[in-house]
Amino acid sequence: MSASATSNRRDFLKDSGKWILLTGAAMLAWDFVAEGAPEQAPNYNATDHWWGMIIDIEKCIGCGNCVRACKAENGVPMTDDAFRTWVERYVVMPDEPDKPIVDSPNGGYDGFVNLKQYGDGAKVFFVPKMCNHCAHSPCVQVCPVGATFESPDGVVLVDKTRCLGCRYCVQACPYGCRYIDPRTETVDKCTLCYHRITKGLTTACCETCPTGARVLVDLKNPKDPIHEFMRTHKVNVLKPQMATGSKTYYNGLDGAVR
């Protein structure tokens, strides 16, 4: 196909097709993206949303797409001790269910390989982890200067211009989701791809998950599938005894998961 024919078709689609094909929010957001100057889409009202995520362990295949996509989307340091999301592999032996063998080689960035034969009785599964965007977040509670906070739409974010790098929040997070970015000497963590979800897109990890194990949810949206999902599945959060108000809901969360 010749270049001019392609660009003519592009223009045609841009002008007419988008009015039909794309949703209202994505449409406006697309304009911003197309102009190369993405800002918060003007019709985004934070108080209309309360974001969370469903992670379905029964669907996770341990491919590591989410880890790679997150690092690419958010410019996360490529070292093996800085992850906004990572995947853990659990091997639960039948005779020692409370002593699982867990590993997360480079956070699951390169996927996993079979390490050894565990035998027929072993139960093996993958658990993606991330910031739980807690509604009663202990990390927000301990920040001395208001550099980390929960946005009006339920996303826990970091203000890198105010963070002191004291690491109190890193100690306070029960899930180990925070790290220090050595380039800015401030704390960093999953932002639930705030720059994407405010434009009607989904997060990078959900976009690239091939099995739909990770799904962004909006708890304030009555039409969001999460409501039906919670009704029909056995859903849990990590470390419920800490009462953090975690908004990362797991389906199929085995008792061995830490």
Next chain:
Amino acid sequence: MHGVQGFMYPNELELQWSILIVLYPYLTGLVAGAFILASLERVFNVAAVKPTYRLALLTALAFLIVAPLPLQMHLGHPERSWEMYVTPHTTSAMAMFGFVYLWYLMVVLVLEIWFDYRRELVLTWRGSTGLKRQFYGVLTLWSDNISPEALAIDHKLGGILTVVGIPSAFLLHGYVGFIFGSIKANPWWSTPLMPVVFLFSAIVSGIAAVMLIYMVTSTLRKTEISMVCVDTIAKYLYYAFIVDFTLEMLDLIHRLYVADESLLALDFMVKTKLFYSQIVVQIIIGTVVPLALLASVQFVRWSAGARKAIYAIAGVLIMIGIFAMRWNVVIGGQLFSKSFLGYTTYKLDFATKEGLLPALIFLVMPFLILWALVKILPPWEPDATVAGELRHGTSTGA
């Protein structure tokens, strides 16, 4: 590569709080303890420890000045630390601590020292010339009223400040314990006993520090060490130590008995990674031996020379042991994974931002500052008995 055993969350591989954060509670603890010793004389009229009153205040000030420095060194952005005063998050123990520190420094220590030393400051101001005169003029705020009435007012206000200072000292170091004790994510730290344990170990280390400084400075100045004084200090040290030891044992026994999920991980850690620092240094060398030494003084009539040796050895061991206690809390709390499935190692470098060298410098610095303070505000009064009568209105008795 990171020295990991078992499984740790990927973001946990490196420790976040280093030896500088071990040093910080150690230094503020010495402040609180030194002040409590000073208040023994002032508020509870334990006249025997009077020779150490001013020395204890100056020691507290010297350590308090240095205490924030390891914190600043540790921060990713120390140039933003003013934010803690300008936008303090009221739910954050660390933010509120900034004000507790400021209160303690300015209102309790600086004011009390000023009221106590004002007479000498004015006399020095009157008697000096040139730059020294300017300097002392500033220190006295150019007010040279040292009439008995004015001094009586100073004495009364100083007394009030000391009474206020005792709970302030408790707050100062209890807060540091609360900073750790309130972190529910970390079972090694999360206990309501943490502020109390921190406070009592602070009192122990502070009293031991002043006792040692008194003995060393007296030896250097070739003056007599008052045995009544050190015997009394050692007695209070002994009592405080018993309470501290009881609290730490209570925490340990409770953990072992309740045996919840975290115990297996912690138990393994204490037996392996923390064996030397906790069992050997903190418990045996730092607690059992000095406690036995101090206890022996209560039951055996040692000679003065023997008692001095016992106090010196016990004092040094206590200082080491309490440092080990801070180490075991801060570093120990980060050696195991929050998944309870693994352990990492702490690599202490030497000449880096958070290495051993800056830690040693911060440990030495308070003594240099104390030396300077002792020159500006000499704690050795030539007319000690006169000043004593001024205070107590009676002759001093043991």
Next chain:
Amino acid sequence: MSRGFRNYEHVLRMAGVFVTGILVFLIVRWVLVPSDFGVYGFYRAGTLKEVAARPIAYAGHDACAECHTEIVDQRKGTRHEKVNCESCHGPLATHASGDVMTPGKPDLKTVCMPCHQKMDGRPKFQPQVDFKDHAGDALCADCHQPHSPKIKS
């Protein structure tokens, strides 16, 4: 009276130092706290816009569908229908926006492995094979069209 005041005077001087200090602190605070601090909560409201202003790397499947309609048709009803384009093709926002007209293609030797290499722990619904046993040195794409992977006999 004046004699009493004279004895208190130094205390008042010290009190003056403290009051001055507090005033200076309050003035400095008024200057230093950003004007948008505390609007929504205990944080600087401008952070929300700053975080949201980050350029995106993944365009999202709707953007691909806008132009590549024939691929969308090809994938309808196949097992890869719900696998979004950028799962295999990588981040393509710069292509979708028109900056990069010819993005590279995925490496056909390795792109299928992370999902389809046989491995413990993968749920049963996931098709997996041991690559060496299954195809030897051949490429997956030699037999399976990635946008419609089922081999039609």
